Amino acid sequence: MTTPTYFATKYDSPQDEFLHDLAAIWSVDSDGSVDSPTGWWMVLDVDADDLLELRRDAQEAALRYGDTWLTTSVATLDHYAPLIAESPTEFSDYYRQVTGHFLLSGNDQGFCYVERFENVEQRDAKVAALDEAYGEWLDGDDYL
Numbered sequence: 001m002t003t004p005t006y007f008a009t010k011y012d013s014p015q016d017e018f019l020h021d022l023a024a025i026w027s028v029d030s031d032g033s034v035d036s037p038t039g040w041w042m043v044l045d046v047d048a049d050d051l052l053e054l055r056r057d058a059q060e061a062a063l064r065y066g067d068t069w070l071t072t073s074v075a076t077l078d079h080y081a082p083l084i085a086e087s088p089t090e091f092s093d094y095y096r097q098v099t100g101h102f103l104l105s106g107n108d109q110g111f112c113y114v115e116r117f118e119n120v121e122q123r124d125a126k127v128a129a130l131d132e133a134y135g136e137w138l139d140g141d142d143y144l
Helices: 014-025 048-065 072-082 093-097 120-139
Strands: 032-033 039-046 102-107 113-117
Touching: 014 039, 014 102, 014 113, 032 120, 039 120, 102 120, 113 120
Parallel strands: none
Antiparallel strands: 032 039, 039 102, 102 113
């Protein structure tokens, strides 16, 4: 199977689009504001078990409600990287790209950016810097 060409829109890759959709499905809280220099941001942690659960839920929903029920993110996941696993721990490169510790952010133009971090501590340090900058913006004259 050949991977279809991804036409970038407000995301840089299908993985970024999937992660943003996943954050919406999971109702991940965001912080910041598109009006501030920091933009908005949210943290997301995804592991292999999360992806397997998402696949099981999507398969069950498809059987119960029909294929049209599938969400965009699950369709994106299936479209770009079918699960090739014989066992639950064997994932394609695509799946490895959407597991880990992420910081999603966006701006007033609707673009979404995804940063992947080696560990939670590195990501949390970046979030702390965003929190501080956002707080300073709220306290400043530019906010009014």
